[in-house]
Amino acid sequence: MRPKLFWIMVVCLAGVVGTDVALAEARAAKSAELTGAAPAPPAPLCLWYRQPAGKWEEALPVGNGRVGAMVYGGLPAEHIQFNEHTVWTGQPHSYVHQGAAEALPEMRRLLFEGRPLESEGLQKRKEAAQLRAAGKTEEANAKQKEAQDLLKAAGAKQKQAQDLGMNKFMSVPLHQMAYQPCGDLWIEFPGQDKASDYRRWLDLDTGLATVEYRCGDVTFRRELFVSYPDRALFARLTADQPGKLNCVVRLTSTHKNSAVTVQNGALVLDGAVQERGVRFQSRMVAAAQDGSVAADGGALRITNATSAIIRLVVGTNFKNFRDLSADPAERCADNAKQSRGKSWEQVMAAHVADHQALFRRVSLDLGRSAAASNPTDQRLAQFRTGNDPGLVALVFQYGRYLLIACSRQGGQPANLQGIWNNSLQPPWDSKYTCNINTEMNYWPAEPANLADCAEPLFDALGELMISGREVAQVHYNAQGWVLHHNFDLWRGAAPINASDHGIWVSGGAWLCTHLWDHYLFSGDKDFLARRAYPVMKEAALFFVDYLVEDPQTKWLVSGPSNSPEEGGLVMGPSMDHEIIRSLFGACIEASKVLGVDPDFAARLAEMRPRIAPNQVGQYGQLQEWLEDKDDPKNTHRHVSHLWAVYPGWDITWQDKKLFDAARQSLIYRGDAATGWSMGWKVNLWARFLDGDHALLILRNLLQPVGAVRDQGGLYPNLFDAHPPFQIDGNFGACAGIAEMLLQSHTGEIHFLPALPKAWSVGSVKGLRARGAVTVDMDWKDGQLISARLTPRNSGPLRLRLGDRTATWDAKAGQTVRLDGQLQVIL
Numbered sequence: 001m002r003p004k005l006f007w008i009m010v011v012c013l014a015g016v017v018g019t020d021v022a023l024a025e026a027r028a029a030k031s032a033e034l035t036g037a038a039p040a041p042p043a044p045l046c047l048w049y050r051q052p053a054g055k056w057e058e059a060l061p062v063g064n065g066r067v068g069a070m071v072y073g074g075l076p077a078e079h080i081q082f083n084e085h086t087v088w089t090g091q092p093h094s095y096v097h098q099g100a101a102e103a104l105p106e107m108r109r110l111l112f113e114g115r116p117l118e119s120e121g122l123q124k125r126k127e128a129a130q131l132r133a134a135g136k137t138e139e140a141n142a143k144q145k146e147a148q149d150l151l152k153a154a155g156a157k158q159k160q161a162q163d164l165g166m167n168k169f170m171s172v173p174l175h176q177m178a179y180q181p182c183g184d185l186w187i188e189f190p191g192q193d194k195a196s197d198y199r200r201w202l203d204l205d206t207g208l209a210t211v212e213y214r215c216g217d218v219t220f221r222r223e224l225f226v227s228y229p230d231r232a233l234f235a236r237l238t239a240d241q242p243g244k245l246n247c248v249v250r251l252t253s254t255h256k257n258s259a260v261t262v263q264n265g266a267l268v269l270d271g272a273v274q275e276r277g278v279r280f281q282s283r284m285v286a287a288a289q290d291g292s293v294a295a296d297g298g299a300l301r302i303t304n305a306t307s308a309i310i311r312l313v314v315g316t317n318f319k320n321f322r323d324l325s326a327d328p329a330e331r332c333a334d335n336a337k338q339s340r341g342k343s344w345e346q347v348m349a350a351h352v353a354d355h356q357a358l359f360r361r362v363s364l365d366l367g368r369s370a371a372a373s374n375p376t377d378q379r380l381a382q383f384r385t386g387n388d389p390g391l392v393a394l395v396f397q398y399g400r401y402l403l404i405a406c407s408r409q410g411g412q413p414a415n416l417q418g419i420w421n422n423s424l425q426p427p428w429d430s431k432y433t434c435n436i437n438t439e440m441n442y443w444p445a446e447p448a449n450l451a452d453c454a455e456p457l458f459d460a461l462g463e464l465m466i467s468g469r470e471v472a473q474v475h476y477n478a479q480g481w482v483l484h485h486n487f488d489l490w491r492g493a494a495p496i497n498a499s500d501h502g503i504w505v506s507g508g509a510w511l512c513t514h515l516w517d518h519y520l521f522s523g524d525k526d527f528l529a530r531r532a533y534p535v536m537k538e539a540a541l542f543f544v545d546y547l548v549e550d551p552q553t554k555w556l557v558s559g560p561s562n563s564p565e566e567g568g569l570v571m572g573p574s575m576d577h578e579i580i581r582s583l584f585g586a587c588i589e590a591s592k593v594l595g596v597d598p599d600f601a602a603r604l605a606e607m608r609p610r611i612a613p614n615q616v617g618q619y620g621q622l623q624e625w626l627e628d629k630d631d632p633k634n635t636h637r638h639v640s641h642l643w644a645v646y647p648g649w650d651i652t653w654q655d656k657k658l659f660d661a662a663r664q665s666l667i668y669r670g671d672a673a674t675g676w677s678m679g680w681k682v683n684l685w686a687r688f689l690d691g692d693h694a695l696l697i698l699r700n701l702l703q704p705v706g707a708v709r710d711q712g713g714l715y716p717n718l719f720d721a722h723p724p725f726q727i728d729g730n731f732g733a734c735a736g737i738a739e740m741l742l743q744s745h746t747g748e749i750h751f752l753p754a755l756p757k758a759w760s761v762g763s764v765k766g767l768r769a770r771g772a773v774t775v776d777m778d779w780k781d782g783q784l785i786s787a788r789l790t791p792r793n794s795g796p797l798r799l800r801l802g803d804r805t806a807t808w809d810a811k812a813g814q815t816v817r818l819d820g821q822l823q824v825i826l
């Protein structure tokens with residue numbers, strides 16, 4: 001549709017839609033009287049409930065990486081809220097701040113000048129404490145005053161640097177854009193005010209959401225999925241008696257610039273997020289068996305049918321982050337063409353096959369108790385006090401399910417809410433925060449055997465390299481590319497929000513370690529050569545120009561930057577150095593593997609040992625900053641300096657001194673945390689080879705939101721809560737469970753490195769290890785019974801089980817079985 005015509009239509013119809021929303025919402029709010037207690041559904045791996053969703057966080061998520069939907073299962077009205085991955089505020093935009101680079105030397109000068117003041121101040125503060133302990137109160141007070149003056153002077157320099165950053169260095173505009181909802185599909189069932197044996201469930205194994213209940217003597221069923229191969233949302237409504245299905249289907253949108261029309265028997269929703277921004281169309285058709293489908297006002301009425309099939313497609317004008325010239329109507333037509341003439345059975349079979357090709361790669365059994373047949377909300381409420389190891393396995397598989405549903409090739413990467421969002425102003429704009437959150441979303445991809453789902457992230461990195469080059473040049477006068485702590489659909493890469501946490505340079509470098517890890521897990525040299533290395537190399541190139549010598553220590557340091565999101569703008573936060581060191585190391589290795597760029601690799605190898613090292617501080621902690629100023633009482637949710645332990649491996653158990661210091665730091669940070677922070681801590685305790693502690697954190701994570709103050713938890717639909725809902729915690733937990741069972745970051749495949757006592761019996765199939773190996777294991781009494789390894793490539797591999805080690809000469813594609821002593825068996 002031509003934009004002008006579209007706007008005329010929007011103006012004419014906006015009022016009608018407004019009424020529709022109010023009407024439909026009022027109907028949905030009415031809930032039917034339910035009786036009876038339905039048994040568990042016939043799906044062993046499912047989330048299920050005996051009542052419809054009252055809130056969005058109770059609805060069940062489905063998706064195909066482009067369209068995401070939340071199914072409420074309501075009665076007498078179904079509500080399906082849906083999203084499309086490219087419906088965002090804003091439009092193509094460069095966020096650079098022209099002239100920013102001029103502020104850089106001054107910010108550095110101020111921060112460097114503050115360093116000796118801070119060091120001296122910290123020293124004097126220590127001396128004051130000693131004097132006080134020795135009873136020399138007057139001297140202690142004097143020393144304390146000197147300390148305070150010095151620290152104040154250092155603080156003033158930091159403030160000046162931050163102010164300069166705010167004025168001269170930040171993104172234009174200061175904030176990035178937000179992910180948006182798209183529309184709502186309502187199905188009203190007149191007269192269904194009383195029902196019995198109601199149940200609804202989400203089958204993780206098929207990706208199918210089902211609602212089932214009886215009204216009088218008729219059993220009604222709704223089945224719904226979003227198909228990746230057929231690019232549409234499909235729903236089938238059935239009555240088990242002929243002609244008993246009667247309903248009214250509507251489409252609405254919370255965007256005020258939207259309108260619904262009936263065109264050739266289809267319901268068509270046209271909308272625009274803003275002028276010159278993203279425009280979208282959603283087109284819904286229904287076909288009934290028996291009975292009839294007819295347009296009725298702005299709705300479709302299905303009368304006296306036995307079953308009906310609904311297909312909904314969505315399209316937008318988004319072509320790529322620099323181009324909004326597509327036609328939403330054409331996109332819809334194209335998507336609809338994919339399933340034209342196909343039966344429900346055909347589209348469903350294609351969907352299930354596509355889903356299971358990914359989902360069934362991994363199975364996990366941690367034991368089953370009677371609790372497993374209870375409704376999911378009940379299982380969650382009873383988890384801490386009961387015995388339900390199956391819920392841990394369900395949460396693990398749910399993480400895998402969610403990644404499949406929200407991140408597929410050709411789509412946008414999983415954002416802070418995956419692909420699900422019902423708010424025009426979502427928390428943190430539901431964008432891509434990459435000082436932990438976006439990375440955590442992809443932690444399970446490799447170990448939990450869903451590397452295909454990381455494709456959107458890898459594509460986004462290719463685009464961020466383009467936008468990030470401009471930022472490197474304009475803000476730092478540097479080669480290569482840089483990404484700060486957030487990006488959006490438009491690939492904004494400049495520092496946003498505030499200089500005290502927005503000026504953080506390691507977002508791109510951290511994400512590059514995902515590219516390297518993909519190579520390590522797959523052994524795919526072609527991927528390394530074509531997609532990974534070019535992006536990694538340019539990310540490293542930025543740091544070649546950017547790193548600066550610290551006048552005090554002569555180390556190469558990062559800065560101005562921060563340790564996310566605390567301590568303000570500083571020189572030399574440890575996390576940056578850990579990431580940069582790892583990126584340089586990966587580039588050096590990649591250049592060897594690919595036989596390219598020896599001079600560049602030599603340059604990195606020369607710089608790498610000069611980067612500020614990891615340091616152990618006065619409390620036995622791993623220092624978060626260059627100065628020994630960590631507060632052991634600090635329980636901040638970010639554990640950034642522990643990046644070196646997980647997801648990095650700059651520090652491993654092979655380096656006892658630093659490993660112990662890192663562990664001590666985690667103990668100081670404590671066990672309580674927000675959702676994603678708990679997800680991180682599960683992985684960290686797994687890397688610290690402490691399965692019981694990892695499980696303790698998991699138990700905190702697997703509790704209803706609000707059960708413990710100031711902590712995350714899970715909503716009834718098992719979405720993780722920061723709070724509010726943020727999907728990273730789901731993925732962090734999923735990756736953490738895999739990390740407890742198998743590790744491979746030290747050059748060895750390490751079986752059951754952090755198995756908690758409570759998981760004494762179990763089995764897992766299909767986990768992946770670096771070295772491109774698929775691993776199955778089963779264990780009993782906490783001991784490995786057998787393992788099956790299937791390598792993609794040939795070559796020697798090192799194995800570890802506790803203190804026992806072995807070497808295995810892998811032959812590509814040939815599976816071997818090992819016993820509990822790591823001996824090959826038949």
Ligand code: FUC
Nearest residue numbers: 416428433437565722726
């Ligand atoms: C980071 C975190 C917050 C939140 C936000 C989306 O800024 O510090 O806790 O998760 O991302």
